Amino acid sequence: MFKLNLKNPLVVFDLETTGTNISQDRIVEMAMVKVMPDGSVEEKCRKINPTIPIPHETSLIHGIYDEDVKDEPTFAQVAKSLAKYLEGCDLAGFNVLGFDVPMLVEEFLRANVDFDTEQRKIVDAQKIFHLMEKRNLSAALKFYTGKELENAHSALADTQATYEVLLGQIEKYEGQDAFDTLGKKLATIENDMNVLHDLTTSSRVDFAGRMIYKDGKEVFNFGKHRGKSVTEVLQKEPSFYDWMMKGDFPLDTKRKLTKIKLRRFNQ
Incomplete structure:
Protein backbone atom coordinates (compact mmCIF):
# COMPACT_ATOMS: atom_id res chain seq x y z
CA MET A 1 0.00 0.00 0.00
CA PHE A 2 1.12 3.56 -0.75
CA LYS A 3 2.65 5.11 2.40
CA LEU A 4 2.26 8.70 3.56
CA ASN A 5 5.46 10.62 4.21
CA LEU A 6 4.95 11.71 7.81
CA LYS A 7 7.11 13.55 10.32
CA ASN A 8 4.38 13.47 12.97
CA PRO A 9 1.59 10.98 13.64
CA LEU A 10 -1.45 11.78 11.52
CA VAL A 11 -4.96 11.35 12.95
CA VAL A 12 -7.64 11.01 10.30
CA PHE A 13 -10.97 11.53 12.04
CA ASP A 14 -14.69 11.91 11.53
CA LEU A 15 -17.44 13.19 13.82
CA GLU A 16 -21.10 12.35 14.07
CA THR A 17 -23.07 15.11 15.79
CA THR A 18 -26.51 16.29 16.85
CA GLY A 19 -26.53 18.73 13.92
CA THR A 20 -24.41 21.16 11.92
CA ASN A 21 -24.52 24.30 14.09
CA ILE A 22 -21.01 24.50 15.55
CA SER A 23 -22.08 26.82 18.36
CA GLN A 24 -25.11 24.81 19.50
CA ASP A 25 -24.70 21.19 18.42
CA ARG A 26 -22.57 18.50 20.08
CA ILE A 27 -20.51 15.44 19.18
CA VAL A 28 -22.17 12.02 19.57
CA GLU A 29 -19.43 9.85 18.06
CA MET A 30 -15.78 10.24 17.11
CA ALA A 31 -13.74 7.82 15.05
CA MET A 32 -10.00 8.10 14.51
CA VAL A 33 -7.42 6.35 12.39
CA LYS A 34 -3.98 7.17 13.81
CA VAL A 35 -1.16 6.70 11.32
CA MET A 36 2.39 6.65 12.65
CA PRO A 37 5.46 7.79 10.65
CA ASP A 38 6.53 4.14 10.39
CA GLY A 39 3.25 3.33 8.62
CA SER A 40 1.59 1.49 11.50
CA VAL A 41 -2.09 2.24 12.01
CA GLU A 42 -4.47 2.07 14.96
CA GLU A 43 -8.19 2.76 15.07
CA LYS A 44 -10.39 4.16 17.81
CA CYS A 45 -14.11 4.85 17.83
CA ARG A 46 -16.34 5.86 20.72
CA LYS A 47 -19.77 7.30 21.32
CA ILE A 48 -20.23 10.42 23.45
CA ASN A 49 -23.22 11.67 25.44
CA PRO A 50 -23.98 15.07 23.87
CA THR A 51 -26.02 16.18 26.92
CA ILE A 52 -28.72 17.44 24.52
CA PRO A 53 -31.34 15.50 22.54
CA ILE A 54 -30.38 14.15 19.14
CA PRO A 55 -33.01 15.28 16.59
CA HIS A 56 -34.81 12.33 15.04
CA GLU A 57 -33.99 13.45 11.51
CA THR A 58 -30.29 13.51 12.43
CA SER A 59 -30.48 10.04 14.00
CA LEU A 60 -31.96 8.73 10.75
CA ILE A 61 -28.78 9.84 8.97
CA HIS A 62 -26.08 8.41 11.27
CA GLY A 63 -28.11 5.78 13.12
CA ILE A 64 -27.27 7.03 16.63
CA TYR A 65 -30.22 7.67 18.96
CA ASP A 66 -30.52 9.14 22.46
CA GLU A 67 -30.79 5.63 23.89
CA ASP A 68 -27.43 4.71 22.33
CA VAL A 69 -25.50 7.46 24.12
CA LYS A 70 -27.34 8.00 27.41
CA ASP A 71 -24.78 5.94 29.38
CA GLU A 72 -21.72 7.19 27.49
CA PRO A 73 -19.31 9.80 28.93
CA THR A 74 -19.74 13.45 28.00
CA PHE A 75 -17.12 15.25 25.95
CA ALA A 76 -15.99 17.16 29.03
CA GLN A 77 -15.27 13.84 30.72
CA VAL A 78 -13.07 12.56 27.87
CA ALA A 79 -11.59 15.88 26.74
CA LYS A 80 -8.30 15.64 28.65
CA SER A 81 -7.56 12.06 27.61
CA LEU A 82 -8.53 12.86 24.01
CA ALA A 83 -6.25 15.92 23.95
CA LYS A 84 -3.45 13.70 25.27
CA TYR A 85 -4.09 11.12 22.53
CA LEU A 86 -3.96 13.86 19.88
CA GLU A 87 -0.86 15.50 21.35
CA GLY A 88 1.83 16.00 18.70
CA CYS A 89 -0.43 14.75 15.93
CA ASP A 90 -1.38 16.37 12.65
CA LEU A 91 -5.03 16.08 11.60
CA ALA A 92 -6.86 15.06 8.45
CA GLY A 93 -10.40 14.30 7.37
CA PHE A 94 -13.02 14.83 4.70
CA ASN A 95 -14.47 18.35 4.95
CA VAL A 96 -12.49 18.55 8.17
CA LEU A 97 -11.95 22.31 7.82
CA GLY A 98 -15.56 23.05 7.03
CA PHE A 99 -16.98 21.12 9.97
CA ASP A 100 -15.05 18.52 11.97
CA VAL A 101 -12.11 20.61 13.19
CA PRO A 102 -14.25 23.66 14.09
CA MET A 103 -16.68 21.39 15.97
CA LEU A 104 -13.86 19.61 17.80
CA VAL A 105 -12.17 22.89 18.73
CA GLU A 106 -15.49 24.25 20.00
CA GLU A 107 -16.03 21.19 22.21
CA PHE A 108 -12.53 21.51 23.68
CA LEU A 109 -13.11 25.22 24.37
CA ARG A 110 -16.40 24.44 26.12
CA ALA A 111 -14.57 21.86 28.24
CA ASN A 112 -11.81 24.39 29.08
CA VAL A 113 -9.16 22.06 27.69
CA ASP A 114 -6.31 23.60 25.73
CA PHE A 115 -6.18 22.17 22.21
CA ASP A 116 -3.72 24.01 20.02
CA THR A 117 -4.35 23.78 16.27
CA GLU A 118 -1.85 26.40 15.15
CA GLN A 119 1.12 24.06 15.70
CA ARG A 120 -0.50 21.21 13.75
CA ASN A 151 -22.26 2.02 5.94
CA ALA A 152 -21.98 5.67 4.87
CA HIS A 153 -22.41 8.08 7.79
CA SER A 154 -20.95 5.50 10.15
CA ALA A 155 -18.06 7.47 11.66
CA LEU A 156 -15.58 4.60 11.44
CA ALA A 157 -16.54 3.64 7.87
CA ASP A 158 -16.29 7.28 6.76
CA THR A 159 -12.94 7.65 8.53
CA GLN A 160 -11.48 4.50 6.98
CA ALA A 161 -12.72 5.64 3.57
CA THR A 162 -11.20 9.10 4.04
CA TYR A 163 -7.81 7.59 4.89
CA GLU A 164 -7.90 5.48 1.73
CA VAL A 165 -9.00 8.50 -0.32
CA LEU A 166 -6.11 10.58 1.04
CA LEU A 167 -3.63 7.82 0.18
CA GLY A 168 -5.08 7.60 -3.32
CA GLN A 169 -4.97 11.37 -3.83
CA ILE A 170 -1.30 11.70 -2.97
CA GLU A 171 -0.37 8.67 -5.03
CA LYS A 172 -2.32 9.96 -8.05
CA TYR A 173 -1.46 13.67 -7.94
CA GLU A 174 2.07 13.77 -6.55
CA GLY A 175 4.07 16.13 -8.78
CA GLN A 176 0.98 17.74 -10.34
CA ASP A 177 0.07 21.41 -9.93
CA ALA A 178 -3.18 22.46 -8.22
CA PHE A 179 -4.95 25.60 -9.45
CA ASP A 180 -7.79 27.70 -8.05
CA THR A 181 -10.96 28.51 -10.00
CA LEU A 182 -9.23 31.51 -11.61
CA GLY A 183 -6.36 29.42 -12.91
CA LYS A 184 -3.83 30.63 -10.33
CA LYS A 185 -1.34 27.97 -9.28
CA LEU A 186 -1.72 27.18 -5.59
CA ALA A 187 0.86 24.45 -5.07
CA THR A 188 2.44 21.31 -6.45
CA ILE A 189 0.97 18.22 -4.79
CA GLU A 190 3.59 16.48 -2.66
CA ASN A 191 3.63 13.65 -0.13
CA ASP A 192 4.36 16.23 2.54
CA MET A 193 2.02 17.37 5.33
CA ASN A 194 3.40 20.94 5.18
CA VAL A 195 2.45 21.29 1.50
CA LEU A 196 -0.96 19.67 1.96
CA HIS A 197 -1.67 21.81 5.04
CA ASP A 198 -0.86 25.01 3.16
CA LEU A 199 -2.94 23.90 0.17
CA THR A 200 -6.09 23.14 2.18
CA THR A 201 -5.99 25.66 5.06
CA SER A 202 -4.04 28.74 4.01
CA SER A 203 -7.01 31.06 3.29
CA ARG A 204 -8.88 30.70 6.61
CA VAL A 205 -8.32 32.87 9.68
CA ASP A 206 -10.90 31.03 11.82
CA PHE A 207 -12.23 27.53 11.27
CA ALA A 208 -15.78 28.70 10.57
CA GLY A 209 -14.50 30.87 7.71
CA ARG A 210 -16.03 34.09 9.02
CA MET A 211 -12.63 35.70 8.39
CA ILE A 212 -10.21 34.81 5.59
CA TYR A 213 -6.85 35.97 4.29
CA LYS A 214 -6.91 38.11 1.16
CA ASP A 215 -3.64 39.43 -0.21
CA GLY A 216 -2.05 38.61 3.13
CA LYS A 217 -4.60 40.55 5.19
CA GLU A 218 -7.47 39.33 7.37
CA VAL A 219 -10.85 40.30 5.89
CA PHE A 220 -14.42 39.54 6.92
CA ASN A 221 -16.12 36.86 4.85
CA PHE A 222 -19.77 37.53 5.70
CA GLY A 223 -22.39 40.24 6.10
CA LYS A 224 -22.13 43.95 5.44
CA HIS A 225 -18.36 43.99 5.91
CA ARG A 226 -17.57 41.08 3.57
CA GLY A 227 -14.22 41.71 1.89
CA LYS A 228 -13.27 44.54 4.26
CA SER A 229 -10.13 44.53 6.41
CA VAL A 230 -10.85 43.24 9.92
CA THR A 231 -8.51 45.76 11.53
CA GLU A 232 -10.02 48.67 9.62
CA VAL A 233 -13.57 47.66 10.54
CA LEU A 234 -12.62 47.31 14.21
CA GLN A 235 -11.01 50.73 14.10
CA LYS A 236 -13.89 52.51 12.36
CA GLU A 237 -16.75 50.57 13.98
CA PRO A 238 -15.68 49.28 17.44
CA SER A 239 -19.26 48.23 18.19
CA PHE A 240 -19.00 45.52 15.52
CA TYR A 241 -16.54 43.66 17.75
CA ASP A 242 -18.98 43.82 20.67
CA TRP A 243 -21.81 42.64 18.41
CA MET A 244 -19.82 39.60 17.29
CA MET A 245 -18.69 38.75 20.81
CA LYS A 246 -22.30 38.76 22.00
CA GLY A 247 -23.60 36.99 18.89
CA ASP A 248 -24.06 33.35 18.00
CA PHE A 249 -20.56 32.88 16.60
CA PRO A 250 -18.22 29.96 17.40
CA LEU A 251 -15.86 30.50 20.32
CA ASP A 252 -12.92 29.96 17.97
CA THR A 253 -14.10 32.86 15.77
CA LYS A 254 -14.40 35.11 18.80
CA ARG A 255 -10.95 34.05 20.01
CA LYS A 256 -9.33 34.82 16.65
CA LEU A 257 -11.17 38.16 16.40
CA THR A 258 -9.97 39.12 19.87
CA LYS A 259 -6.39 38.17 18.95
CA ILE A 260 -6.56 40.50 15.92
CA LYS A 261 -8.02 43.30 18.05
CA LEU A 262 -5.33 42.96 20.73
CA ARG A 263 -2.61 42.84 18.09
CA ARG A 264 -3.87 46.10 16.62
CA PHE A 265 -3.85 47.85 19.98
CA ASN A 266 -0.35 46.57 20.77
CA GLN A 267 1.14 47.93 17.57
Whole structure:
Protein backbone atom coordinates (compact mmCIF):
# COMPACT_ATOMS: atom_id res chain seq x y z
CA MET A 1 0.00 0.00 0.00
CA PHE A 2 1.12 3.56 -0.75
CA LYS A 3 2.65 5.11 2.40
CA LEU A 4 2.26 8.70 3.56
CA ASN A 5 5.46 10.62 4.21
CA LEU A 6 4.95 11.71 7.81
CA LYS A 7 7.11 13.55 10.32
CA ASN A 8 4.38 13.47 12.97
CA PRO A 9 1.59 10.98 13.64
CA LEU A 10 -1.45 11.78 11.52
CA VAL A 11 -4.96 11.35 12.95
CA VAL A 12 -7.64 11.01 10.30
CA PHE A 13 -10.97 11.53 12.04
CA ASP A 14 -14.69 11.91 11.53
CA LEU A 15 -17.44 13.19 13.82
CA GLU A 16 -21.10 12.35 14.07
CA THR A 17 -23.07 15.11 15.79
CA THR A 18 -26.51 16.29 16.85
CA GLY A 19 -26.53 18.73 13.92
CA THR A 20 -24.41 21.16 11.92
CA ASN A 21 -24.52 24.30 14.09
CA ILE A 22 -21.01 24.50 15.55
CA SER A 23 -22.08 26.82 18.36
CA GLN A 24 -25.11 24.81 19.50
CA ASP A 25 -24.70 21.19 18.42
CA ARG A 26 -22.57 18.50 20.08
CA ILE A 27 -20.51 15.44 19.18
CA VAL A 28 -22.17 12.02 19.57
CA GLU A 29 -19.43 9.85 18.06
CA MET A 30 -15.78 10.24 17.11
CA ALA A 31 -13.74 7.82 15.05
CA MET A 32 -10.00 8.10 14.51
CA VAL A 33 -7.42 6.35 12.39
CA LYS A 34 -3.98 7.17 13.81
CA VAL A 35 -1.16 6.70 11.32
CA MET A 36 2.39 6.65 12.65
CA PRO A 37 5.46 7.79 10.65
CA ASP A 38 6.53 4.14 10.39
CA GLY A 39 3.25 3.33 8.62
CA SER A 40 1.59 1.49 11.50
CA VAL A 41 -2.09 2.24 12.01
CA GLU A 42 -4.47 2.07 14.96
CA GLU A 43 -8.19 2.76 15.07
CA LYS A 44 -10.39 4.16 17.81
CA CYS A 45 -14.11 4.85 17.83
CA ARG A 46 -16.34 5.86 20.72
CA LYS A 47 -19.77 7.30 21.32
CA ILE A 48 -20.23 10.42 23.45
CA ASN A 49 -23.22 11.67 25.44
CA PRO A 50 -23.98 15.07 23.87
CA THR A 51 -26.02 16.18 26.92
CA ILE A 52 -28.72 17.44 24.52
CA PRO A 53 -31.34 15.50 22.54
CA ILE A 54 -30.38 14.15 19.14
CA PRO A 55 -33.01 15.28 16.59
CA HIS A 56 -34.81 12.33 15.04
CA GLU A 57 -33.99 13.45 11.51
CA THR A 58 -30.29 13.51 12.43
CA SER A 59 -30.48 10.04 14.00
CA LEU A 60 -31.96 8.73 10.75
CA ILE A 61 -28.78 9.84 8.97
CA HIS A 62 -26.08 8.41 11.27
CA GLY A 63 -28.11 5.78 13.12
CA ILE A 64 -27.27 7.03 16.63
CA TYR A 65 -30.22 7.67 18.96
CA ASP A 66 -30.52 9.14 22.46
CA GLU A 67 -30.79 5.63 23.89
CA ASP A 68 -27.43 4.71 22.33
CA VAL A 69 -25.50 7.46 24.12
CA LYS A 70 -27.34 8.00 27.41
CA ASP A 71 -24.78 5.94 29.38
CA GLU A 72 -21.72 7.19 27.49
CA PRO A 73 -19.31 9.80 28.93
CA THR A 74 -19.74 13.45 28.00
CA PHE A 75 -17.12 15.25 25.95
CA ALA A 76 -15.99 17.16 29.03
CA GLN A 77 -15.27 13.84 30.72
CA VAL A 78 -13.07 12.56 27.87
CA ALA A 79 -11.59 15.88 26.74
CA LYS A 80 -8.30 15.64 28.65
CA SER A 81 -7.56 12.06 27.61
CA LEU A 82 -8.53 12.86 24.01
CA ALA A 83 -6.25 15.92 23.95
CA LYS A 84 -3.45 13.70 25.27
CA TYR A 85 -4.09 11.12 22.53
CA LEU A 86 -3.96 13.86 19.88
CA GLU A 87 -0.86 15.50 21.35
CA GLY A 88 1.83 16.00 18.70
CA CYS A 89 -0.43 14.75 15.93
CA ASP A 90 -1.38 16.37 12.65
CA LEU A 91 -5.03 16.08 11.60
CA ALA A 92 -6.86 15.06 8.45
CA GLY A 93 -10.40 14.30 7.37
CA PHE A 94 -13.02 14.83 4.70
CA ASN A 95 -14.47 18.35 4.95
CA VAL A 96 -12.49 18.55 8.17
CA LEU A 97 -11.95 22.31 7.82
CA GLY A 98 -15.56 23.05 7.03
CA PHE A 99 -16.98 21.12 9.97
CA ASP A 100 -15.05 18.52 11.97
CA VAL A 101 -12.11 20.61 13.19
CA PRO A 102 -14.25 23.66 14.09
CA MET A 103 -16.68 21.39 15.97
CA LEU A 104 -13.86 19.61 17.80
CA VAL A 105 -12.17 22.89 18.73
CA GLU A 106 -15.49 24.25 20.00
CA GLU A 107 -16.03 21.19 22.21
CA PHE A 108 -12.53 21.51 23.68
CA LEU A 109 -13.11 25.22 24.37
CA ARG A 110 -16.40 24.44 26.12
CA ALA A 111 -14.57 21.86 28.24
CA ASN A 112 -11.81 24.39 29.08
CA VAL A 113 -9.16 22.06 27.69
CA ASP A 114 -6.31 23.60 25.73
CA PHE A 115 -6.18 22.17 22.21
CA ASP A 116 -3.72 24.01 20.02
CA THR A 117 -4.35 23.78 16.27
CA GLU A 118 -1.85 26.40 15.15
CA GLN A 119 1.12 24.06 15.70
CA ARG A 120 -0.50 21.21 13.75
CA LYS A 121 -0.70 20.47 10.07
CA ILE A 122 -4.33 20.04 8.95
CA VAL A 123 -5.15 18.35 5.67
CA ASP A 124 -8.64 18.36 4.17
CA ALA A 125 -8.98 15.49 1.69
CA GLN A 126 -12.24 16.99 0.42
CA LYS A 127 -10.52 20.20 -0.63
CA ILE A 128 -7.83 18.29 -2.53
CA PHE A 129 -10.58 16.21 -4.13
CA HIS A 130 -12.60 19.26 -5.17
CA LEU A 131 -9.50 21.05 -6.44
CA MET A 132 -8.38 18.10 -8.52
CA GLU A 133 -11.65 16.34 -9.45
CA LYS A 134 -14.52 18.58 -8.29
CA ARG A 135 -17.00 15.86 -6.49
CA ASN A 136 -18.71 13.42 -1.88
CA LEU A 137 -16.87 10.82 0.02
CA SER A 138 -18.61 7.91 -1.73
CA ALA A 139 -17.60 9.21 -5.15
CA ALA A 140 -14.07 9.88 -3.95
CA LEU A 141 -13.63 6.34 -2.63
CA LYS A 142 -14.99 4.88 -5.87
CA PHE A 143 -12.76 7.12 -7.97
CA TYR A 144 -9.49 6.54 -6.09
CA THR A 145 -9.87 2.91 -5.00
CA GLY A 146 -12.68 1.41 -7.08
CA LYS A 147 -14.47 0.49 -3.84
CA GLU A 148 -18.07 1.18 -2.86
CA LEU A 149 -18.60 2.99 0.45
CA GLU A 150 -20.68 0.77 2.71
CA ASN A 151 -22.26 2.02 5.94
CA ALA A 152 -21.98 5.67 4.87
CA HIS A 153 -22.41 8.08 7.79
CA SER A 154 -20.95 5.50 10.15
CA ALA A 155 -18.06 7.47 11.66
CA LEU A 156 -15.58 4.60 11.44
CA ALA A 157 -16.54 3.64 7.87
CA ASP A 158 -16.29 7.28 6.76
CA THR A 159 -12.94 7.65 8.53
CA GLN A 160 -11.48 4.50 6.98
CA ALA A 161 -12.72 5.64 3.57
CA THR A 162 -11.20 9.10 4.04
CA TYR A 163 -7.81 7.59 4.89
CA GLU A 164 -7.90 5.48 1.73
CA VAL A 165 -9.00 8.50 -0.32
CA LEU A 166 -6.11 10.58 1.04
CA LEU A 167 -3.63 7.82 0.18
CA GLY A 168 -5.08 7.60 -3.32
CA GLN A 169 -4.97 11.37 -3.83
CA ILE A 170 -1.30 11.70 -2.97
CA GLU A 171 -0.37 8.67 -5.03
CA LYS A 172 -2.32 9.96 -8.05
CA TYR A 173 -1.46 13.67 -7.94
CA GLU A 174 2.07 13.77 -6.55
CA GLY A 175 4.07 16.13 -8.78
CA GLN A 176 0.98 17.74 -10.34
CA ASP A 177 0.07 21.41 -9.93
CA ALA A 178 -3.18 22.46 -8.22
CA PHE A 179 -4.95 25.60 -9.45
CA ASP A 180 -7.79 27.70 -8.05
CA THR A 181 -10.96 28.51 -10.00
CA LEU A 182 -9.23 31.51 -11.61
CA GLY A 183 -6.36 29.42 -12.91
CA LYS A 184 -3.83 30.63 -10.33
CA LYS A 185 -1.34 27.97 -9.28
CA LEU A 186 -1.72 27.18 -5.59
CA ALA A 187 0.86 24.45 -5.07
CA THR A 188 2.44 21.31 -6.45
CA ILE A 189 0.97 18.22 -4.79
CA GLU A 190 3.59 16.48 -2.66
CA ASN A 191 3.63 13.65 -0.13
CA ASP A 192 4.36 16.23 2.54
CA MET A 193 2.02 17.37 5.33
CA ASN A 194 3.40 20.94 5.18
CA VAL A 195 2.45 21.29 1.50
CA LEU A 196 -0.96 19.67 1.96
CA HIS A 197 -1.67 21.81 5.04
CA ASP A 198 -0.86 25.01 3.16
CA LEU A 199 -2.94 23.90 0.17
CA THR A 200 -6.09 23.14 2.18
CA THR A 201 -5.99 25.66 5.06
CA SER A 202 -4.04 28.74 4.01
CA SER A 203 -7.01 31.06 3.29
CA ARG A 204 -8.88 30.70 6.61
CA VAL A 205 -8.32 32.87 9.68
CA ASP A 206 -10.90 31.03 11.82
CA PHE A 207 -12.23 27.53 11.27
CA ALA A 208 -15.78 28.70 10.57
CA GLY A 209 -14.50 30.87 7.71
CA ARG A 210 -16.03 34.09 9.02
CA MET A 211 -12.63 35.70 8.39
CA ILE A 212 -10.21 34.81 5.59
CA TYR A 213 -6.85 35.97 4.29
CA LYS A 214 -6.91 38.11 1.16
CA ASP A 215 -3.64 39.43 -0.21
CA GLY A 216 -2.05 38.61 3.13
CA LYS A 217 -4.60 40.55 5.19
CA GLU A 218 -7.47 39.33 7.37
CA VAL A 219 -10.85 40.30 5.89
CA PHE A 220 -14.42 39.54 6.92
CA ASN A 221 -16.12 36.86 4.85
CA PHE A 222 -19.77 37.53 5.70
CA GLY A 223 -22.39 40.24 6.10
CA LYS A 224 -22.13 43.95 5.44
CA HIS A 225 -18.36 43.99 5.91
CA ARG A 226 -17.57 41.08 3.57
CA GLY A 227 -14.22 41.71 1.89
CA LYS A 228 -13.27 44.54 4.26
CA SER A 229 -10.13 44.53 6.41
CA VAL A 230 -10.85 43.24 9.92
CA THR A 231 -8.51 45.76 11.53
CA GLU A 232 -10.02 48.67 9.62
CA VAL A 233 -13.57 47.66 10.54
CA LEU A 234 -12.62 47.31 14.21
CA GLN A 235 -11.01 50.73 14.10
CA LYS A 236 -13.89 52.51 12.36
CA GLU A 237 -16.75 50.57 13.98
CA PRO A 238 -15.68 49.28 17.44
CA SER A 239 -19.26 48.23 18.19
CA PHE A 240 -19.00 45.52 15.52
CA TYR A 241 -16.54 43.66 17.75
CA ASP A 242 -18.98 43.82 20.67
CA TRP A 243 -21.81 42.64 18.41
CA MET A 244 -19.82 39.60 17.29
CA MET A 245 -18.69 38.75 20.81
CA LYS A 246 -22.30 38.76 22.00
CA GLY A 247 -23.60 36.99 18.89
CA ASP A 248 -24.06 33.35 18.00
CA PHE A 249 -20.56 32.88 16.60
CA PRO A 250 -18.22 29.96 17.40
CA LEU A 251 -15.86 30.50 20.32
CA ASP A 252 -12.92 29.96 17.97
CA THR A 253 -14.10 32.86 15.77
CA LYS A 254 -14.40 35.11 18.80
CA ARG A 255 -10.95 34.05 20.01
CA LYS A 256 -9.33 34.82 16.65
CA LEU A 257 -11.17 38.16 16.40
CA THR A 258 -9.97 39.12 19.87
CA LYS A 259 -6.39 38.17 18.95
CA ILE A 260 -6.56 40.50 15.92
CA LYS A 261 -8.02 43.30 18.05
CA LEU A 262 -5.33 42.96 20.73
CA ARG A 263 -2.61 42.84 18.09
CA ARG A 264 -3.87 46.10 16.62
CA PHE A 265 -3.85 47.85 19.98
CA ASN A 266 -0.35 46.57 20.77
CA GLN A 267 1.14 47.93 17.57
